Amino acid sequence: MTDLEVRDLRKTFRLSRKQRRIERTDEKKRIAVKGLSFTARRGEIYGLLGPNGAGKTTTLRCISTLIRPDEGDIFIDGKSVLKESIEVRKNIAFLTTELKLDDFFTPNYLFGYFSRLHGIDEKTMEKRRTEQFERFGIDKFAEVKVADLSSGMKQKTSLAISLVHDPDFIIFDEPTNGLDVLTARTVIDYLLEMREAGKAIIISTHILSVVEKMCDRVGIIIDGELKVSDELAKVKALDENGDLEEVFFHLVEESAGDFAHA
Amino acid sequence: MRNMFVIFRKELYRVLTDKRLVLTVFILPGLSIFVIYTIIGTLVQAQFTEPEDYETKIYAENVPDAIVHRLDETMNYRFIEGELTRDDIEEQIMDEKIDLAVIFAEDFEERIIDKSPNPPGVTVFYNQGNQSSASAHTRFSAVMNAYHESIIKERLDDPADYHPYILATENIIDERTMAAQGFAMLLPMLIIIFLFAGAMSIGPDAIAGEKERGTIASLLVTPTKRRDIALGKVTSSALLSLLSALSAFIGIILSLPRLMMADETMPDISIYGAQEFLAIFFLLVVTVIFIVGLISIISAYAKTIKEASMLIMPFYFIAMIIGIMNSFGAEVNQNPLVHLVPIYGPINMLSGVLLFDYSLTNFFVTIAANIVYIAVFVFILNKMFDNEKVMFAR
Numbered sequence: 001m002t003d004l005e006v007r008d009l010r011k012t013f014r015l016s017r018k019q020r021r022i023e024r025t026d027e028k029k030r031i032a033v034k035g036l037s038f039t040a041r042r043g044e045i046y047g048l049l050g051p052n053g054a055g056k057t058t059t060l061r062c063i064s065t066l067i068r069p070d071e072g073d074i075f076i077d078g079k080s081v082l083k084e085s086i087e088v089r090k091n092i093a094f095l096t097t098e099l100k101l102d103d104f105f106t107p108n109y110l111f112g113y114f115s116r117l118h119g120i121d122e123k124t125m126e127k128r129r130t131e132q133f134e135r136f137g138i139d140k141f142a143e144v145k146v147a148d149l150s151s152g153m154k155q156k157t158s159l160a161i162s163l164v165h166d167p168d169f170i171i172f173d174e175p176t177n178g179l180d181v182l183t184a185r186t187v188i189d190y191l192l193e194m195r196e197a198g199k200a201i202i203i204s205t206h207i208l209s210v211v212e213k214m215c216d217r218v219g220i221i222i223d224g225e226l227k228v229s230d231e232l233a234k235v236k237a238l239d240e241n242g243d244l245e246e247v248f249f250h251l252v253e254e255s256a257g258d259f260a261h262a
Numbered sequence: 263m264r265n266m267f268v269i270f271r272k273e274l275y276r277v278l279t280d281k282r283l284v285l286t287v288f289i290l291p292g293l294s295i296f297v298i299y300t301i302i303g304t305l306v307q308a309q310f311t312e313p314e315d316y317e318t319k320i321y322a323e324n325v326p327d328a329i330v331h332r333l334d335e336t337m338n339y340r341f342i343e344g345e346l347t348r349d350d351i352e353e354q355i356m357d358e359k360i361d362l363a364v365i366f367a368e369d370f371e372e373r374i375i376d377k378s379p380n381p382p383g384v385t386v387f388y389n390q391g392n393q394s395s396a397s398a399h400t401r402f403s404a405v406m407n408a409y410h411e412s413i414i415k416e417r418l419d420d421p422a423d424y425h426p427y428i429l430a431t432e433n434i435i436d437e438r439t440m441a442a443q444g445f446a447m448l449l450p451m452l453i454i455i456f457l458f459a460g461a462m463s464i465g466p467d468a469i470a471g472e473k474e475r476g477t478i479a480s481l482l483v484t485p486t487k488r489r490d491i492a493l494g495k496v497t498s499s500a501l502l503s504l505l506s507a508l509s510a511f512i513g514i515i516l517s518l519p520r521l522m523m524a525d526e527t528m529p530d531i532s533i534y535g536a537q538e539f540l541a542i543f544f545l546l547v548v549t550v551i552f553i554v555g556l557i558s559i560i561s562a563y564a565k566t567i568k569e570a571s572m573l574i575m576p577f578y579f580i581a582m583i584i585g586i587m588n589s590f591g592a593e594v595n596q597n598p599l600v601h602l603v604p605i606y607g608p609i610n611m612l613s614g615v616l617l618f619d620y621s622l623t624n625f626f627v628t629i630a631a632n633i634v635y636i637a638v639f640v641f642i643l644n645k646m647f648d649n650e651k652v653m654f655a656r
C-alpha cells in the first residue's frame with residue numbers, strides 16, 4: 001500500500017458570472033484538473049510544479065478534503081478522502097502562505113484551540129507547544145496578538161498551529177510564496193526536518209529552485225494534466241543537460257502546441 | 263460533540279475579551295437606552311410641569327373685575343402696562359414679551375347684565391407653539407368657562423335646568439391589567455428588535471468573518487464534524503445575543519421610572535408569576551436561536567461581513583415591522599396555526615403571556631414549531647459548511 005495515492009483525479013468548477021467577467025470568458029465551466037494520478041511516500045517530499053492556473057491548488061485542496069473530487073479518489077494511508085474524510089483529517093495538515101490566522105488571538109490561544117479541535121489532551125498539548133514555540137522562536141511572542149506580529153512571525157505561528165497534531169502528511173501550497181528570504185529558509189529547513197522525521201510532504205510551487213532544493217519527486221502539471229511524475233533525477237534526465245528548467249519549458253511549449261492543434 | 267464546545271468557548275472568548283465588542287454589544291445597548299429614555303422621560307415631564315413661580319405676562323384691555331378675581335385665584339400673573347396695537351400684540355407674543363393678550367369689549371359687563379341681544383366680544387391672542395403662552399391660554403380658557411357657567415346659573419331660574427343630567431365616569435381597568443397592557447405593548451417589540459440587533463452584531467463576524475479572513479479553511483481541515491461547527495457557532499451567537507438583549511432590558515427597566523412618571527402609571531414587573539417568567543424565558547430562547555440560525559445561514563452564504571450585514575437587513579426590517587404591528591394590534595391571536603409562523607408566532611405568544619391571556623396548547627405549538635425550524639436551520643448550516651461551493655465561492 002502506498003502512503004498517499006491520487007487516483008485519476010478530476011475536478012471541474014462552474015464559473016460564476018463575476019468570474020467570467022473578470023477573466024473575460026464565456027466558458028460556463030472550467031476543468032481545473034483532468035485525470036491526475038500520482039503517489040507520494042513517507043520520508044519524501046513530492047513537488048507539484050506548474051504555471052499559474054495549472055490546477056496545483058485545486059489538487060492540494062482535494063487531497064486536504066477541503067473540496068471533493070468530481071471523479072477519481074485520493075487515498076491517504078488507504079483511507080478515501082471521499083468516504084472517510086474525518087479519518088483523513090486526523091492525519092493531515094494543510095498549509096498555504098495565504099492561510100490567515102484570526103488577528104484577535106495570541107499564538108498561545110490558537111495553539112490550544114486547534115489542539116482541542118484535534119482532541120489532543122492538555123498535557124501533550126503543553127509539551128508540544130513548548131517544543132514548537134521554541135523551535136520557531138515564537139515563545140517570546142506567545143502572548144502577543146497575531147495582529148501585532150511581524151509577517152514572518154505570523155507565518156511561523158501558522159506553521160506551528162497547523163501541525164499541532166503532528167500529522168504524518170503535510171500538504172503545503174506554495175510554501176515560500178511571498179516570504180522574505182529568512183522566513184522562507186526557516187520554512188524549507190523545517191520541511192526538510194519533517195522529511196527526516198518520516199513525514200510524507202507534498203508541496204506545490206511554480207519556482208524551479210524550490211523543487212531542486214528540496215523535492216525527491218516531482219510532478220509537472222500543466223493545464224490540469226500531469227505531464228511527468230517521477231524522481232527528481234529522472235525528470236531532470238529528460239533534458240540532455242539535466243536542466244529542470246529546460247524540461248519544464250519544453251513541456252509548457254509542447255502543451256501550448258497541443259492547444260493550437262486542437 | 264466535544265468540538266462543538268471547543269468552538270463555543272472560542273467564540274465566547276473572542277467576543278468577551280474584546281473591549282470594543284464588549285462596549286458596543288453589551289454596554290452600549292443598555293446605556294444608550296437608559297440615557298435616551300431618561301432624557302425623553304425628563305423632557306416629557308418638563309413639558310407638563312411649569313416652574314411653579316412662573317409669572318404669566320398678560321396684556322389686557324377692559325378686564326371686568328369678576329374676571330380679575332378669578333384670575334387672581336387660579337394663576338400667578340401680572341398685567342403689562344401700556345397700550346398696544348394688534349400688530350404690537352402679535353409681535354410681543356412672538357418675542358415672548360407677553361404670554362397672552364385679552365381684549366374685552368368696552369362695555370362688557372354692562373351688556374352681560376343687560377342680557378344685551380348683541381353679546382359683547384372677547385378677543386384672545388396666544389401662541390400655541392410657545393409652552394408658557396399655550397399654558398396661559400389653557401388657564402385663561404378655564405377661567406372664562408367658569409365665568410360662563412356662573413352667568414348661565416344666574417340666568418336660569420330652575421336649578422334643574424342647569425343640571426339636565428349627572429354624568430358618572432368610572433375607569434374600570436385595574437392597575438394590574440393596565441401595567442400588563444403596558445408591558446405587552448412595549449416588550450415584545452423591543453425584545454425582537456434588540457435580539458435581532460444583538461445577533462446581527464455577532465453572527466456575521468463569527469461565520470462570514472471567518473470566510474472573509476480566510477481562517478475557515480484551517481477550521482474545516484480539522485477533524486471536526488460540520489454539525490459541531492454549525493452548533494458551536496449558533497449556540498455561542500445565541501448566548502451572546504441574549505446577553506446583548508439583556509443589557510437592553512436592564513436599560514429599559516432602569517429607565518422605566520423616569521419614562522413612566524409622566525402619566526403616573528408605573529408598571530411593575532412583579533405582577534407576573536413564575537409561570538409567566540418561565541414561559542417568557544423559553545420564548546426568548548427559541549426566538550433568539552431562530553434569529554441566530556437565520557443570520558448564520560445568511561452569513562455562511564455571504565463572502566464578507568459587509569455582504570452578510572446587507573443581506574440580513576431586509577429580514578431585520580420584516581422582524582421590526584412584525585414587532586411594531588404587534589404593539590399596535592388590539593388582540594392576542596389565539597389561532598394555533600398563527601403560532602407556527604416564525605417570529606410572529608413567538609411575539610404574539612409573548613404578548614399573550616404578558617397579558618395573562620394564553621393557552622398552554624398555543625405555547626407548546628410555538629415552542630415546538632420553533633424547535634423544528636431551528637433543527638432545519640442547523641441542518642442547512644451543517645450542509646453549507648460541508649459545501650465547497652459555499653465555503654470557497656469565488
Ligand SMILES: Nc1ncnc2c1ncn2[C@@H]1O[C@H](COP(=O)(O)OP(=O)(O)OP(=O)(O)O)[C@@H](O)[C@H]1O
Binds near residue numbers: 206
Ligand atoms: N473555486 C473555484 N471556482 C471557479 N474556478 C476555480 C476555483 N478554483 C480554481 N478555479 C480555476 O481552476 C483553475 C486552476 O486553479 P488553481 O488555483 O488550482 O491553479 P494553481 O495551479 O494553483 O494556480 P496559481 O499558481 O495561480 O495558484 C484556474 O483556472 C482557476 O481559475
Ligand SMILES: [Mg+2]
Binds near residue numbers: 056058173
Ligand atoms: Mg495556487
